[in-house]
Amino acid sequence: MYLGIDIGTSGVKAVLVSEAGAVVATAARELALSHPALLWSEQDPDAWVDAAVGAVDDLAARHPREVARVRSIGLSGQMHGATLLDEDGAPLRPAILWNDGRSHAECVALERRCPSLHTIAGNLAMPGFTAPKLLWVARHEPKIFARVAKVLLPKAYVRYRLTGEMVxxxxxxxxxxxxxVGLRRWSPLLLHATGLDLHHMPRLVEGSDVSATLAPDYAQRWGMTRDVVVAGGAGDNAASAIGLGAIAPGDAFLSLGTSGVVFRVTDRFAPAPASAVHAFCHALPGRWHQMGVMLSAAASLAWLAGVMETPAPALLAPLGERVDGPSPVKFLPYLDGERTPHNDAAASGAFVGLRGATGRSQIVQAVLEGVAFAARDNLAALSAAGGPLAEVDLVGGGSRSPLWAQICADVLGIPVHRVEEGEVGAALGAARLGRLAATGENAAAVCTRPRRLASFTPRASVSAAYDEAYRRWRELYPALKECA
Structure with missing residues (x-):
């Protein structure tokens, strides 16, 4: 048995996976976000640990025999979060998250200080990344910055608490x-640009390598009978790719989680910062990937559900499983700013085209379409950076909706496939990385493609209408930016 734990933004998921590769059981715990000021987004690092431990406690209570046979644990997690620890390993402040936009000025300063940033890191300086956050702390919280001994990302902090190792x-x-990113090692030059050095960084391993061993107290707590290894794991999107079997160059998927991602595997480091495309290491040796990122995907629907005080499924139900054309209302899903293609942390959401006769379903449809249009922006950026994509698998919480899947197919103009276990892809990918660390098996044998549950193909007449709607939608961001 293998255990995967995904440290998400809105919650933690844990999955038990059998030797045959099947998901045996899942457990989840919710997480709260804090927004103490405009553009700020923070979480308590210890809440991740409590949620992860609670999820595994749940699995151990319901499936004690299976949990006792766990050989390894893999971790995945929300990326970029700055978790600042003192010399005793205690958090100095709440973690500053991936969707925090406060460090725009520090991004400008970082690019000025380090002209080779794009060449080495392969990415633009964006407020969501970790390094600008440390410059912000140094400027605005200098006493805290002076006490920083280690900077960990969210899943690395959970690993530290579960194993005692900072990796x-x-x-x-x-x-x-x-x-x-090309050489797969920390850059002293980039660290120096933010007032740090190699001593502030955790040890690096590949995602499929052993990083540590589960602490005996936790092994005993969960009834595990052997030394349980903990794999290097992966950032959430790379872990989702492992769960989808997206490990060969050209493999691609669309994630409609809290944030949204269009992801493509590459066999080399292929930066494209001019398009605001991310170029990162994959979770396997010798593999990289490109990503277009939108900061509010399923989060946009969750926001609307909260405002309307109606569960999301009830909002979607009146629309059925397909619509015959675009909503007359347009929605910009920039509730937390945007990365690809705008790199604008200050971008804001908007509804355009509201009338006295506008109904709730038209607003709901506009939100689904706004996210799909943003995904098309991402697809266009990836196509410019490395060629077009022919099809994508669909994962994340938004993958539950056949309606949203069909809208995405019609807007993107390519087939979209709902896949088995699409909602637990990152946790499943983490479990697979744990298995690779424990067994040394060939990645292709373990990271197989999931069964496709349904395929959604573009409908010619509807796609043509969406082409025109997308053209008009793209005019909104520059027009509204001028009014901000």
Whole structure:
């Protein structure tokens, strides 16, 4: 048996996976976000640990025999979060998360200080990345910055608490702007640009390598009968790719989680910062990937559900499983700013085209379409960076909706496939990395493609209408930016 734990933004998921590769059981715990000021997004690092331990406690209570046979644990997690520890390993402040936009000025300063940033890190300096956050702390919280002994990402902090070891994998490390992504090692030059050095960084391993061993107290707590190894793991999107079997160059998927991602595997480091495309290490040796990232995907629907005080499924139900054309209302899903293609932390969401006769379903449809249009922006950026994509698998919480899947197919103009276990892809990928660390098996034998549950193909007449709607939608961001 193998255990995968995904440290997400809105919650933690844990999955038990059998020797045959099947998901035996899942457990989850919710997490709370804090927004103490405009553009700020923070979490308590210890809440990740409590949620992870609680999820595994749940699995151990319901499936004690299976948990007792666990050979390894893999971790995946939300990327970029700055978890600042003192010399005793205690958090100095709440973690500053991936969707925090406060460090725009520090991004400008970082690019000025380090002209070779794009060449080494392969990415633009964006407020979501980790390095600008440390510059912000140095400027605004200098007493805290002076006490920083280690900087960990979210899953690395959970690993530290579960094992006592401070270790990070290449895929998550690539999202800090401190990694030499091509050479897969920390860059002293980039660290120096933020007032840090190698001593502030955790040890690096590949995602499929052993990083540590589970602490005896936890092994005893969960009834595990052997030394349980903990794999390097992966950032959430690279872990999702492992769960989807996206390990060969050209493999691609669309994630509609809290954030949204269009992801493509590459066999080399292929930066494209001019398009605001991310170029990161994959979770396996000798593999990299490109990503277009939108900061509010399923989070946009969750926001609307909260505002309307109606569960998301109830909002979607009146629309059925397909629509015959675009909503007359347009929605910009920039509730937390945007990365690809705008790199604008200050971008904001908007509804355009509201009328006295506008109904709730038209607003709901506009939100689904706005996210799909943003995904098309990402697809266009990836196509410019490395050629077009022919099809994508769909994962994340948004993959539950056949309606949203069909809208994505019609908007993107390519087939979209809902796949088995699409909602637990990152946790499943983490478990697979744990298995590779424990067994040394060939990755291709373990990281197989999931069964496709349904395929959604573009409908010619509807796609043509969406082409025109997308053209008009793209005019909104520059027009509204001028009014901000």
């Amino acid at each position: 990070e994998d290449m895929s998550d490390g690539a999202g800090t702007l401190w990694l030499d």
